[in-house]
Amino acid sequence: VLLGDMALVWSDELLHTSGVEPADLARARPVFDEMRTEVTAGQYLDVLTVVTGDLSTARASKVARYKSAKYTVERPLLFGGALAGAPAALLRAYAGYGLPLGEAFQLRDDVLGVFGDPAQTGKPAGDDLREGKRTYLVAAAHAALGAAERAELVARLGDPGLDDAGVERLRTLIRDSGALARTEEHITALTATALAELDAAELDAEARAVLLELADAATRRAV
Amino acid sequence: VLLGDMALVWSDELLHTSGVEPADLARARPVFDEMRTEVTAGQYLDVLTVVTGDLSTARASKVARYKSAKYTVERPLLFGGALAGAPAALLRAYAGYGLPLGEAFQLRDDVLGVFGDPAQTGKPAGDDLREGKRTYLVAAAHAALGAAERAELVARLGDPGLDDAGVERLRTLIRDSGALARTEEHITALTATALAELDAAELDAEARAVLLELADAATRRAV
Numbered sequence: 001v002l003l004g005d006m007a008l009v010w011s012d013e014l015l016h017t018s019g020v021e022p023a024d025l026a027r028a029r030p031v032f033d034e035m036r037t038e039v040t041a042g043q044y045l046d047v048l049t050v051v052t053g054d055l056s057t058a059r060a061s062k063v064a065r066y067k068s069a070k071y072t073v074e075r076p077l078l079f080g081g082a083l084a085g086a087p088a089a090l091l092r093a094y095a096g097y098g099l100p101l102g103e104a105f106q107l108r109d110d111v112l113g114v115f116g117d118p119a120q121t122g123k124p125a126g127d128d129l130r131e132g133k134r135t136y137l138v139a140a141a142h143a144a145l146g147a148a149e150r151a152e153l154v155a156r157l158g159d160p161g162l163d164d165a166g167v168e169r170l171r172t173l174i175r176d177s178g179a180l181a182r183t184e185e186h187i188t189a190l191t192a193t194a195l196a197e198l199d200a201a202e203l204d205a206e207a208r209a210v211l212l213e214l215a216d217a218a219t220r221r222a223v
Numbered sequence: 224v225l226l227g228d229m230a231l232v233w234s235d236e237l238l239h240t241s242g243v244e245p246a247d248l249a250r251a252r253p254v255f256d257e258m259r260t261e262v263t264a265g266q267y268l269d270v271l272t273v274v275t276g277d278l279s280t281a282r283a284s285k286v287a288r289y290k291s292a293k294y295t296v297e298r299p300l301l302f303g304g305a306l307a308g309a310p311a312a313l314l315r316a317y318a319g320y321g322l323p324l325g326e327a328f329q330l331r332d333d334v335l336g337v338f339g340d341p342a343q344t345g346k347p348a349g350d351d352l353r354e355g356k357r358t359y360l361v362a363a364a365h366a367a368l369g370a371a372e373r374a375e376l377v378a379r380l381g382d383p384g385l386d387d388a389g390v391e392r393l394r395t396l397i398r399d400s401g402a403l404a405r406t407e408e409h410i411t412a413l414t415a416t417a418l419a420e421l422d423a424a425e426l427d428a429e430a431r432a433v434l435l436e437l438a439d440a441a442t443r444r445a446v
Contacts, residue, residue, distance in 0.1 A: 022245035
């Protein structure tokens with residue numbers, strides 16, 4: 001806890017000793033503050049969702065947006081834009097591109113957390129399932145499964161003693177329910193929305209190329 | 224934990240939306256950052272000291288300085304001074320006054336935590352003893368007691384089930400060891416050091432009167 005507090009304090013200190021002019025910092029500061037409030041609220045929402053057992057895709061998407069989507073893509077772009085004094089139209093385009101892309105990034109993370117190769121992701125296989133994370137992927141399976149299989153999903157999810165066979169059984173339930181395919185389609189749709197915003201934005205060629213590359217890296221990765 | 228993070232973020236936000244000019248804020252910012260790092264490190268030092276069982280007065284004083292003395296008096300004065308563009312000599316006087324006074328404030332807190340009237344302090348009697356706080360008061364008792372009574376002090380300190388008779392027994396041990404008197408003398412000496420710095424400082428009459436009043440309020444209180 002104290003190390004987390006220290007890291008939070010030091011991130012501020014880094015920002016304020018970065019050499020950026022105080023007037024520029026003051027312009028970007030509200031974005032930074034809002035981002036930190038959002039991610040903290042998102043983390044709380046995540047914990048609350050595990051406790052209340054809400055397994056809807058709507059809730060999973062909301063958690064993903066606050067806990068992850070905003071601070072991974074949208075807010076960093078808006079922060080950079082504010083520092084550089086970007087026009088309002090460009091900031092709107094960043095938000096339109098960043099939020100769905102951040103959500104797609106999180107969905108890719110959720111898929112890798114269940115189906116990824118531990119040798120590539122660096123995370124033990126099945127840990128998300130043992131922790132009982134209420135992801136969009138899991139919520140989609142919950143919505144699609146019949147009563148018996150749904151009860152099995154709920155019973156196994158969040159069991160810290162889940163063995164390899166249990167993890168494999170949950171993978172099968174999730175895949176066969178159609179939730180994996182539905183999540184992949186959702187990632188594709190969110191990414192398409194982000195890219196359409198990019199198409200419509202007035203950007204120079206280099207910025208456009210970097211943001212296209214970012215969309216690809218965020219959603220097509222295996223690590 | 225998350226509420227603490229949020230409060231930390233909001234304290235920043237309050238500071239940056241206070242209406243103070245960015246250039247003034249930038250001057251005061253390092254004091255604010257250092258204060259937050261110090262108090263976090265002091266809190267860690269406090270936790271560590273309970274775990275390692277270090278019962279020296281030197282360690283108790285160090286914890287008090289970092290965890291409490293700096294952020295209660297010294298840093299707030301230096302922060303205000305930096306905001307207002309105070310000259311270096313005045314900032315040195317603030318530090319010379321603030322650090323010992325902050326330490327005296329904490330020692331008064333420690334005394335009230337053991338001997339205070341719960342009706343006035345608002346804290347249950349003996350809670351500091353049940354929590355096993357390694358204060359200067361307790362460290363001074365530990366240093367002064369003979370082997371048998373010292374063992375009794377260590378055995379009872381930090382016992383969450385300590386009853387009223389146990390609290391009273393610890394009070395007697397601490398008082399009879401001379402530790403209460405030694406702590407009161409230390410409070411008096413620290414306060415005298417703070418006031419001597421104030422005497423030597425170039426201050427206007429109103430500032431001097433307020434700081435004298437603060438020294439009195441911090442060290443002679445019963446609440």
